[in-house]
Amino acid sequence: MEYYEKKEKQIEQQKKIQMSNLMNQARLKVLKARDDMISGFYQLLEPKVSIRCRKQDLALVQKNIPIYQASVKNNIEARIDQDNFLSPEISGGIEIYNADGKIKVSNTLESRLDLMAQQMMPEIRVALFGANQNRKFLD
Known part of the structure; x- marks a missing residue:
């Protein structure tokens, strides 16, 4: 009986450890996600910015703007462009524009995937066609 009680306690401890790990991962x-959004703001560092997001993400973006403003510690005016929302067909993210709209930082899932595709192009090329003996640089 002592053996089974000991095993039962061990299993219970393992369950608690697993739950703790899952909570930490969450x-x-x-x-x-919060850091990704704030890092998009840091890339622009303009006194006035305009944010475009999906219509369904509007509340989330509004909630996180004060966090960004507090972390930058400057008087930054961040306005959500409610006339031009991002397409609801994209997976999520935001686009940030400076005051006159000439500078854009795209922090959407699609733009990140495009960036990853460009970075992985040499590996994809080798996987599909094999190593090219004539290439000096693998960019």
Whole structure:
């Protein structure tokens, strides 16, 4: 009986450890999403910015603007462009424009995937066609 009680306690401890790990992973995902949004703002560093997001993400973006403003510690005016929302067909993210709209930082899932595709192009080329003996640089 002692053996089974000991095993039962071990299993219970393992379950608690697993739950703790899952909760930590969930917290890290939330912090990562918030950090990604704030890093899009940091790339622009303009005193006035305009934000475009999907209509269904409007509340989330509004909630996170004060967090960004507090972290930058400058008087930054961030306005959500409610006349021009991003397409609801994209997976999510935001686009940030400076005051006159000439500078754009795209932080959408699609733009990140495009960037990854460009970075992985040499690896894809080698996987599809094999190594090219005439290439000096693998860019």
